Amino acid sequence: MNLVHHALGSFGTNVYVLADDETSEAMIVDPGADCDRLAEDMEQAGLTLKYIVVTHGHGDHVGAVATVKNRLGGQFVAHRGDADQIATPSPWIIEMMPGFVDPPEIDIYIEDGDVLNLGTLEIQAIHTPGHTPGSTCYLHQDVVFTGDTLFHGTIGRYDLPGGDGEQEVASIKSRLLTLPSQTRVLPGHGPQSTIEQEARTNPHLQ
Ligand SMILES: [Zn+2]
Numbered sequence: 001m002n003l004v005h006h007a008l009g010s011f012g013t014n015v016y017v018l019a020d021d022e023t024s025e026a027m028i029v030d031p032g033a034d035c036d037r038l039a040e041d042m043e044q045a046g047l048t049l050k051y052i053v054v055t056h057g058h059g060d061h062v063g064a065v066a067t068v069k070n071r072l073g074g075q076f077v078a079h080r081g082d083a084d085q086i087a088t089p090s091p092w093i094i095e096m097m098p099g100f101v102d103p104p105e106i107d108i109y110i111e112d113g114d115v116l117n118l119g120t121l122e123i124q125a126i127h128t129p130g131h132t133p134g135s136t137c138y139l140h141q142d143v144v145f146t147g148d149t150l151f152h153g154t155i156g157r158y159d160l161p162g163g164d165g166e167q168e169v170a171s172i173k174s175r176l177l178t179l180p181s182q183t184r185v186l187p188g189h190g191p192q193s194t195i196e197q198e199a200r201t202n203p204h205l206q
């Protein structure tokens with residue numbers, strides 16, 4: 001497995017690329033902004049982009065899906081719960097993101113428990129509503145992409161349309177803190193963490 005990470009755009013969204021070494025099949029997680037250079041690098045590395053996955057529908061996570069897809073192809077994967085906000089992005093977020101491009105149609109509506117395959121790699125979807133209705137984390141072995149649901153030392157805001165704080169905490173406690181404690185948390189913004197560290201020290205989860 002090959003995993004690379006960049007923080008891009010005016011919101012510093014973490015964009016991750018996960019690739020299978022044997023087949024060079026890849027997926028990109030949350031191409032929110034400024035992905036032209038990254039797409040070029042992926043093309044030059046000979047990666048076949050199979051999936052463009054978003055953890056949720058906010059503009060800072062979907063603003064470069066179209067850019068990436070136009071260049072590299074791949075199927076756009078999102079949860080149905082966020083389909084409306086993907087189709088109709090918030091005007092304020094577009095205003096703050098000069099490079100925002102309207103996302104394309106969703107190709108695959110992901111459901112809780114679905115598995116995406118990259119060569120021999122398996123990536124499992126975990127539906128964690130709360131930050132948005134469709135927020136979904138993606139687990140591959142000892143790595144979980146948590147979007148804006150769980151961060152290093154905090155949790156995602158739940159005051160935006162469709163947000164629900166109690167549901168968010170319940171999702172994290174029942175679906176994420178139950179993962180093996182060494183699991184690495186790769187959030188949508190900011191530094192990495194582990195499940196163990198968040199279970200022990202995250203003030204929102206005590
Ligand atoms: Zn968000």
Ligand SMILES: [Zn+2]
Nearest residue numbers: 058060148188
């Ligand atoms: Zn975000």
